[in-house]
Each structure stands twice: as C-alpha cells, then as structure tokens.
C-alpha cells in the first residue's frame with residue numbers, strides 16, 4: 001500500500017464543506033471589494049522565485065520543490081502566489097486593463113518543510129494583489145478585506161499586527177545600524193541568526209528562538225529610521241484603519257520573510273493555534289514588478305493560509321444538512337421513487353433515496369444519518385390512490401399530499 005506523501009492531506013467529505021464555505025465567502029468578499037480571480041500555473045521557471053523572493057529567504061534556501069523537466073529546464077512548484085501573479089501581470093500587460101489592477105488567487109502551494117500541526121508540504125493560500133497605486137488607502141483596503149473574511153468566519157481572537165519596514169531610501173541606513181548592533185550581540189544569537197546577520201539581517205527580528213529574544217529586544221527599531229515619505233504613508237494607513245474601525249497592534253519587530261516588501265507589513269495571528277499561529281500576512285512590495293522585469297509598479301498584497309484559518313475557526317461552524325429530502329420506498333415502489341427523486345432534484349432540492357435495497361426502518365435511519373429535513377414516503381396502497389406522505393423529520397409530523405402536488409407541500 002502506498003500512502004500519501006509526507007506533509008500532504010486528503011481532504012475528505014467530512015471536512016471539505018468547511019473549505020467550500022471558506023472559499024465561497026472568499027469569492028463573495030472579493031467581489032464586494034472588486035478583486036478578480038487569476039489562475040496561474042502550479043509550476044514556474046525556478047528563476048522566477050529566486051528573483052522574486054530573494055536567495056536569502058527560507059523558501060528559496062531550503063523549501064522549494066525544484067526539478068528538471070524532460071527538456072532540462074529547472075522548474076519549481078510554486079511556494080507562494082505573488083511571484084506568479086506578478087509574472088502574469090507583466091506577461092499579459094494587465095496594466096493596460098486600467099489601474100489599479102485588483103486580483104485574487106486561491107490554490108495549493110508547495111514548500112519542503114518539517115510537517116507539523118498547521119505546517120504542511122502542500123498547503124493552500126488565498127491571496128490578493130493590487131497593482132498600480134502607492135496610495136495608503138489600498139494598503140488599508142487589503143488589510144480590511146482580510147479582516148472582514150476572518151470576522152465573517154466567526155474568528156474572535158484574531159490579532160492584526162502592523163509595521164512599516166521603509167523603502168530603498170531609508171532602509172539601508174537602518175540595515176547598517178542593525179548590522180552593527182547584531183555584530184555587538186553576536187555571542188547572544190543562535191547560529192541561524194548569526195548567518196542571517198550577514199545574508200538577511202531583517203530576518204533576525206523574526207527569529208523565534210527563546211535565547212535570542214533578549215538580544216533582539218535591544219536591536220534598533222526600523223520605525224525610528226523611516227524617511228518622511230514612509231512615515232507619512234504609515235501614518236495614513238493607520239488613520240484609514242481607524243476610520244474603518246479596524247483594531248491593530250503596532251509591532252516594530254514585524255518583518256516579512258520575503259525580500260520584496262516595502263513600507264507596510266502586517267500579519268494576522270490567532271494565539272490559540274500555538275506555534276503555527278500566523279493565519280495570514282502581507283504588505284506592500286513596490287520593488288517587485290520591476291525586479292521581475294516589468295515597469296516600476298507599486299503594489300500591495302496579502303496571503304491567507306487556508307488550513308490554519310480552518311484550524312482556528314472551523315470547529316464552530318455548522319454544516320448544512322446533506323439532503324433536504326429522503327425518499328422512502330415501501331414495497332414495490334422503486335420506480336415511483338426514482339421518478340420523484342428526479343422531480344425533486346429538478347426542482348432544486350438536495351434529494352436522495354436508497355440504492356441498497358434497505359428495509360423501511362433502515363431507510364429512515366439512513367435519512368436521519370444524512371440529516372434529511374423531510375422524508376417522502378411512498379407506499380403501494382397510497383400510490384394506487386395518487387397519494388404520498390411527507391414527514392417532517394424535526395417534529396415527526398406527517399401529512400398526506402397528492403402525488404402531483406407534494407412539492408408545494410414542502411414549500
């Protein structure tokens with residue numbers, strides 16, 4: 001017996017309804033915010049992610065599923081959505097469709113990670129990307145779109161963390177100070193942080209090692225080094241969030257693992273999830289489109305982890321009944337049952353009947369198992385008089401209706 005690859009999941013019917021519910025809400029919210037779906041390939045040329053994410057990121061360093069195809073080209077299963085959407089934006093000249101271009105995606109991502117609760121090798125993300133404007137109102141819009149989905153899902157303890165990580169004007173000065181401070185504290189840092197101090201010093205702020213925390217707490221804060229433009233932008237994002245009644249916590253240690261972010265960064269956390277508590281995050285990436293070969297184009301986006309979001313809130317959701325109507329056939333009434341089954345489905349009811357020649361008792365049991373709201377009971381004597389019985393499965397009440405007219409009885 002061959003089992004599924006490590007770190008992957010089979011999504012089975014007893015849970016998939018949560019996925020469908022979340023996906024439906026995502027599509028509805030995106031429509032309200034005027035974001036439009038884009039579907040890009042699951043694999044891309046490896047160079048796209050190397051350029052788009054940066055060589056010194058966890059993803060590119062150790063998490064990518066990279067393979068040579070039969071033509072000898074290096075391909076990679078997408079580890080995230082933004083680089084592909086940016087590539088598609090440039091390649092399809094989407095800027096010509098009118099700015100800002102507001103896109104969303106939903107689908108599987110692949111990262112070679114150590115599997116644990118909330119961390120998988122194939123996982124799913126919903127994300128939005130908005131191109132063509134550096135206005136803080138769009139940073140706020142992306143945040144509010146995500147926030148609104150978490151709220152409508154019933155997530156109560158979602159915390160929004162917010163920061164600004166500056167731009168190519170102000171960040172180099174900060175990075176210099178940061179590197180100096182890191183050098184002074186080299187002995188108090190883990191191996192990983194020592195390495196990052198050279199390759200990607202911002203990422204040290206992100207380290208989860210307990211022993212590194214005292215040193216990290218003493219490091220300079222990026223928000224003290226923002227240029228006027230970045231400070232003003234950050235202030236406006238915050239005031240729009242206030243205008244829209246979105247609560248946030250500022251966290252000057254918040255950085256994103258990806259190199260292309262500028263100005264706004266944010267993350268959504270759910271404490272009850274434990275170690276894997278980030279359910280989504282995003283930010284502004286004004287440098288990425290140019291990095292990937294397009295015209296300089298400001299952009300802002302967000303990605304939500306679907307598995308973690310469902311882990312965080314999915315238990316409180318109510319599943320819709322599997323069927324509205326179960327047809328119980330007594331005696332030799334199967335043909336009549338098949339006719340009524342088709343009729344019910346044609347009229348938009350979720351309907352089911354027995355296909356295993358079950359006893360009448362077992363048919364009712366099956367109806368209960370499926371949470372049927374009604375049972376349509378077909379007995380030979382009644383049918384001979386063009387009559388059927390309709391049982392309300394909640395209160396057990398039964399009424400007799402004409403065979404031609406029982407649908408009206410349900411309505």
Ligand code: ATP
Pocket residue numbers: 080111113118119120121122123124125257276278279280281282303304305306307308
């Ligand atoms: P983490 O710090 O937990 O590794 P990340 O910074 O790598 O997260 P992003 O690249 O920002 O995550 O992806 C956005 C969201 O996707 C995360 O907040 C998380 O909810 C989800 N996510 C990321 N990696 C995984 C994974 N391996 N399995 C399940 N969900 C994931």
Ligand code: MG
Pocket residue numbers: 058
């Ligand atoms: Mg990660």
